[in-house]
Amino acid sequence: MSPASQHPGNWGSVCKSTGPGSQHPGCACYAVRAGASRDEEDKVKLSVLGSAFHVPAQGSSPLANPLSISALPGPHVRVIHDAHAAQLALTPDQPSCPRLLRVAIIGAPNAGKSTLANQILGRKVFGVSRKVHTTRCTSAGVLTEDDAQIVLLDTPGLTSPSRSKRHGLAPSFTKDPQASLEQADVVLVCVDVSDPWLKTRCQLDAQTLNCLRKNPELPSLLVLNKVDILKGKSDLLEITEALSYDVTAALARDKRVAAEEAGSEPDGAGPLHEGAEPPKEVTRPRRHGRAPRSFFHDVFMVSALNGDEVETLRGYLLSRARASPWRFHSSVLTDQTPMQLSLDAVRARLLEVLPQEVPYLIKQSVLHWEEGPSGELHIIQQLTVTKNSHMRMLLGRGGSCVAAVSRLAQWDLSSVFMRDVRLNLSVKLIS
């Protein structure tokens, strides 16, 4: 059964069939397509504080043109669930000396973690939007190059248990980031430096700090993101020093408390800086004083959106992969199921285009999933709302809003499935 025959609305038009007797009450059906452009990039690199710093000048994004991505050869997600599961279960086709690096990407909501992960992978695997909590649970993106495999664990934005409770967030929001650190070889802390208040961006949020304190042995990277919208690039050094100080001071405090509880003096160096004396009292770095050694192994200053300096970070991660068997077959792009990918792609686009809390209240379900005769994928998703006003917003004038969501999500899905996707969104009101 083709989606068009099942669905009374024509592709690219609003379905007029409504009322109790209709097959799809109050629905709108679309299938649309689009494209975009890209620029060139320059790189500037400087070294300071014992860490490598990578600062972008102007840049571009390989993700800017989704059609060019679809044309890329490479791993992609199988559209049939069983085929996808079988692909994940394949014995890795690794070389004789395989290398692996599992990277947990953590940070505050909206810091740009998913954008960064997508940019490193060169494919839009994770949903991105300007609203917080786009990512709801941890999932993996896989980059395999020569003998090295990088598994990027994209995690939900860190949030406190009380905030999570207040907003009715799923348990994965508080559990997944911590759990991902337990599976990782390195933690990448993504910080949004675009906040106009220097004071705010010079402080690690409590949740990020807690994650690092619970895993002090895990090597860590600091990625200062969104430098494209940072006016004073000279602030980057100060931000790095302050963020590093936050962790060093917290670890020193933890060590003192543990030593006091054990009735002894703190001794020995922290695992991150073997051979160095742990600071008894860490003082906040002074602008013209001697800066303390950076807590973070390396610091990158990037624009995940434009891709500036992301290639440097990608090369760094590949070079740091350790001798270890691969986790996945080289044909794997992500561990997310095809249906989950389709739901997340639409959700992210809904979050992008709809105001305030409206997109968070939309329920989604997949009504139809079929591979067409030419390999194209036909999907029908139902979007259910409970308020007339939300229904109107979702449809937009003449159905323009839901059409835009469908078109944009379709792009995203074409890139991960590497085939034509016909996405049809049916909107339903339940009062």
Ligand SMILES: Nc1nc2c(ncn2[C@@H]2O[C@H](COP(=O)(O)OP(=O)(O)OP(=O)(O)O)[C@@H](O)[C@H]2O)c(=O)[nH]1
């Ligand atoms: N200007 C600019 N915007 C960025 C950059 N990186 C990400 N963004 C934007 O920041 C917003 C949030 O990006 P996401 O990747 O969804 O952030 P996240 O950290 O995964 O968000 P959560 O799902 O809430 O955890 C989106 O609108 C991105 O386009 C960047 O380098 N520069």
